[in-house]
Amino acid sequence: MDETPDDELVAAVAKGDELACRLLMERHLGRVVAVARRMMGNQADAEEVAQEVFLRVWTHAERWQPGKAQFGTWLYRVAANLCLDRLRRLRPSVDIDEMPDLVSGEPGPDARLEQDRLAARVEAALQQLPERQRLAIALSHYEGFSNIETAEILEVSVEAVESLLSRGRRQLRVLLATERDELLRSRETSA
Amino acid sequence: MTLERFAAIMDAYGTSPARWPADERAAAEALLAETPAAQALAAEAAKLDLMLAAAPVEAPSAALVERLMAAHPRAAVVTPAPQQDKGFFRRLIEVLWPYGSPVIPTGALAASVMLGVVLGSVAEVSVLNLSPANAASAEMETGERLVALALADATWPEEWMQ
Numbered sequence: 001m002d003e004t005p006d007d008e009l010v011a012a013v014a015k016g017d018e019l020a021c022r023l024l025m026e027r028h029l030g031r032v033v034a035v036a037r038r039m040m041g042n043q044a045d046a047e048e049v050a051q052e053v054f055l056r057v058w059t060h061a062e063r064w065q066p067g068k069a070q071f072g073t074w075l076y077r078v079a080a081n082l083c084l085d086r087l088r089r090l091r092p093s094v095d096i097d098e099m100p101d102l103v104s105g106e107p108g109p110d111a112r113l114e115q116d117r118l119a120a121r122v123e124a125a126l127q128q129l130p131e132r133q134r135l136a137i138a139l140s141h142y143e144g145f146s147n148i149e150t151a152e153i154l155e156v157s158v159e160a161v162e163s164l165l166s167r168g169r170r171q172l173r174v175l176l177a178t179e180r181d182e183l184l185r186s187r188e189t190s191a
Numbered sequence: 192m193t194l195e196r197f198a199a200i201m202d203a204y205g206t207s208p209a210r211w212p213a214d215e216r217a218a219a220e221a222l223l224a225e226t227p228a229a230q231a232l233a234a235e236a237a238k239l240d241l242m243l244a245a246a247p248v249e250a251p252s253a254a255l256v257e258r259l260m261a262a263h264p265r266a267a268v269v270t271p272a273p274q275q276d277k278g279f280f281r282r283l284i285e286v287l288w289p290y291g292s293p294v295i296p297t298g299a300l301a302a303s304v305m306l307g308v309v310l311g312s313v314a315e316v317s318v319l320n321l322s323p324a325n326a327a328s329a330e331m332e333t334g335e336r337l338v339a340l341a342l343a344d345a346t347w348p349e350e351w352m353q
Contacts, residue, residue, distance in 0.1 A: 016266035025256060033251045047255045054259045061264055115245065122246040141205060141243060147212050158212070165203040169239060176242050183242060 007066035014061035021058075028072070029054065031143055032079045038138035039083035041127045049086065053079045076145070076153045080135055087131050114186065118179055125175040133168030136161055141169075192218035197229050201236040205243075 004023070012020030032053050036046035056078055064071070126134055132154070139145045139153055140161065151158045173180075192215065200219055204210040211219055223229045 014264055016264050018260070018263065021260060021263040025251075025259060029251050029256070029259075033255075034248060037249065038246070043249045043252075047252060050251065051255060051258060055262060058259075058262060058264050118242065118245045119247045122242055126246065137243075140210060141240075142246070144209060146210075147204075162199070162203045166199070169202060169205070172243070173239055176239070179242055180238055184238070 005066075006071035007064070010057070010061050010064045010071060011066070013058065014064070024057070025054065028075055032075065035076065035079055035135075035138045035143060036083055038126055038142055039080075039087065039131070039134060041123055045086070049079060049082050052082055070152075073149070073152045076139065076143075077155070080139070080153060083135070084131055118183065121179050122176065125172055128175055129168050129171055133164045133171065136164035137168045137172075140165055192222045194222070194226065194228055194232075197222050197226075198232050201232045205240045206233050206237045207240070 002023075004020075006024070006027070009020045009024045009027075013024060029050060033043075033046050033050045036049040036053075037043060040046050040049065053075065057075065126137070129137070135154065136150060139150045140147065145153065147158045147161050151161045154161065154164075156164075196215070197219055200211055200215065204212075208216055208220055223233055
């Protein structure tokens with residue numbers, strides 16, 4: 001069943017096939033959570049989005065028409081739109097100037113602590129991006145969707161995807177400039 | 192592939208060739224291999240890639256998977272073997288209405304009995320249960336409950352009689 005196309009798994013899901021449900025989740029749930037994590041900035045919200053996405057898969061399974069659209073494209077488009085909806089509703093309470101404070105100065109001797117700090121900073125920097133740039137980066141850079149696939153999911157042109165990615169990455173370079181210097185410094189000293 | 196286009200590719204997609212536009216990949220790889228200026232651009236882009244790689248990733252929790260499994264679509268199950276149809280139906284009615292001749296029952300119970308048997312005699316029907324809280328009772332939806340009652344010797348729960 002590992003090679004079974006998504007369309008067939010969805011048809012089996014509609015008939016109540018538990019194995020098909022598990023396989024579909026094995027195949028896609030992790031990536032859906034990952035995209036949602038990049039968008040929402042925390043695991044709890046990411047899992048809520050992913051749950052909503054898959055509940056829709058369960059609801060639509062009966063009506064799914066193979067050949068009409070790629071299941072993968074549809075799935076991540078649903079995920080993307082749910083994330084954007086949620087973020088839109090949350091927006092008033094998010095202060096874009098309230099970035100978590102840089103724990104400046106003290107170079108941590110604990111490599112794990114440094115890694116966690118960097119992780120948190122990258123996550124925070126991504127949260128600062130305009131949502132569509134963040135989404136393009138989540139799909140393209142993090143999940144490895146091609147420019148064409150990303151364009152289909154976002155329902156924009158490939159040129160538009162490239163523009164979103166360029167602007168997003170440029171902004172991230174600025175936001176993470178300090179981290180970059182620290183990271184390079186620590187690599188030089190440990191080398 | 193010009194250096195300018197290579198720079199744009201680095202800007203948008205970073206240093207992993209797998210991310211580059213498929214139709215430009217080979218040309219970009221060739222330029223990278225041959226041109227120090229391209230290599231410098233790639234080295235610069237790699238610094239951001241390195242940082243982006245640090246973003247936290249957590250696998251979906253077991254609880255999430257369980258909740259989704261509990262809510263997955265279910266097929267209605269009442270499918271008596273064809274040769275037992277008549278006897279099964281009689282037995283079903285007699286078990287539920289042991290007070291005399293198997294008069295066709297009325298009311299909600301009757302509806303569910305009839306529905307259960309009708310569903311059983313046609314192709315499987317999908318029944319969607321979206322409420323995780325009902326996961327336990329989902330397995331004992333009307334049809335299955337009827338089957339269980341009909342085929343069990345034990346007496347049925349009190350509330351079924353009310």
